[in-house]
Amino acid sequence: MGVQPKAATVADDLSGPRLSSKRAKAETVAIVAVFALYAAFLLKLLLFSRAPGSERSINLVPFASIADYALSHSPGSGRMAFANVVGNILIFIPLGVYASWLRQRAAAWRTMLAVASVSVAVEIVQGVFAVGASDIDDVILNCVG
Template sequence: MAIFAVFALYVAFLLRLLLLSRAPGSERSINLIPFASIVKYLSSQSSGTGRVAFANLVGNILIFIPFGVYVAWLRRRATPWLTILAIVSVSVTVEIIQGLFAVGASDIDDVILNCAGGVIGIFTFRLLSSVVRDASRVRTVMAVLSLLSLPVWCYFLFIVRLRM
């Protein structure tokens, strides 16, 4: 139960961050050219852009690592490709919703970075599973890690004011 409860809290945080942190109609931009935003961020010489670039590039990867871990755990019998497809589907859906409701920038680079984070999460879970091996111990480790991350997700969900 702990794993599902913390996963639900994490998903609520993702929804708040990705879809509810901006007023509807506040921002609408679309980038369908792969790596255009990434190259723009990496090649910018502006000091102010550096912080935004770091938050965008690293943040999009980091925020989907737990998603990859949880999806891999929930779909442990599925092939890695089907698990990656689930992550891609969620990321693309988020970008479409952001574009439709103008609550963020719809960017193919966000999908690429989110999927990179999800794949890192899948590999992290696979590594954990190969080290621990026993399914009940993997579940125990997942529960402990979930409970340890609980204060982090509560902090981000309930305390931090997301202004983007």
């Protein structure tokens, strides 16, 4: 008595490595699409939300602008300080998440270096094209995010 092979069914064809491979590809495409939208939003916010030449300032002293915000007593400065500090942290969280997802085996310091490099590049572009304030505090806060 020999064992007869089982006939392949449609359910067998749809399960297993093929389905998980398709699902993994779909997840990857979705993550890349969401990151592309995030990158477009980041570029619009950081580089294209102001007219070129509208603002040019450079601060290379760490924590100077944060201290200015903390010590300012003018009306509305608290809201502006909160928006600047929290905003700089929040807008770079997705970049850190994506960088760590993209390079799953990379050490945490390499992910931080990648985020810091992007942040420094943004600050340099803002300074060169005068489309924002180039500030070392922004780089620090972006790395915290």
